[in-house]
Amino acid sequence: MSAAHQSNQGGSNPDRPHPDKWIKVLPEGLYVEPGGFYIDPVRPVERAVVTHGHSDHARPGNRHVLATPGTLAVMRQRMGEGVGGSLQALEYGESLRIGDVAVRLVPAGHVLGSAQVVLEHAGSRVVVSGDYKRRLDRTCTPFEPVPCDVFVTEATFGLPVFRHPPDLGEVGKLLHSMALFPERSHAVGVYALGKCQRLITLLRAAGYDRPIWLHGALEPLCRLYSSLGVELGELRPATVAAKEDLKGALVLAPPAAVADRWARRLADPVVAVASGWMRVRQRARQRGVELPLVISDHADWDELCQTLEDVGAPEVWVTHGREEALVHYATSRGIRARALALIGFEDEDSEGIPEKAGEGEAS
Incomplete structure (x- = not known):
């Protein structure tokens, strides 16, 4: 038995209220009753703790919001005035008492800024x-893994088929294609928050030091990342660039844009999308993706x-995604497990991959 399991054996103490007595699934989302707050509520509430800035987790209109800086x-960048009534920053590792x-x-x-929420109440x-x-x-x-009595986990890629290859290998596929087709633009669909900036840093780590061109929808968050100390190298706006300037260039855009009229400004583009869903080849083919990048x-399954x-x-409670397989795996390991069946966490779990060409990016 692991040290972590040993440290959590007290979770079965009959004198402690079980967490399912004080954490409830309500229409607004996951409710922590003794604190009077919701975690990533799907509707506006009085008090919200937000794990990260994707719009299926961070929604406007809450009266009080607690999150990392x-x-x-x-959230301020994406929502402007609609971000919430009062905002409270909590640094990683700091503890705050909310109710009990x-x-x-x-x-x-x-x-x-993404965070796990660690809750301590009544000895659990x-x-x-x-x-x-x-x-x-x-x-x-x-x-950062945190030993606990109950772990509430996502399972977006909670099937054994989803085993992501090494990131730098996928970036190597992109750079190899650019070397093979030096006259063609390479248009890569990336989600605006997180995937865009991560792909840029992976490219820089692989030695790509040329300018990277951006669709206008990606520019604000790249500026924010840069202002917060994330080095992205030289970025240029693709929306106002001449077609000749984009020959042989690497252009990043929202996934919907690479299959839309916007991409016609590019020079015979190689269409790529960076997403874990690119493991499903049929999904890539249906969307006209010539170069699927599994990033x-x-x-993935092994990491879950x-x-x-x-x-x-x-x-273990599984909140969304491919719940049944992970519940089965946990049970086979002697872990009590169940699915919570929370709703409202589908749009951005798909990492911005539209269902068919021409649909908008997940919001």
């Missing part, structure tokens, strides 16, 4: 993961399973 900066619950935010490794510790990954990412703080900001071992929780 990075997440609040992203001690709350701490620890890194999730998903995007800039519950960790709500939000979205997370375990790969190296120079744009955000790495995931994800979510944990490893995380259950690392946190050592005797009980």
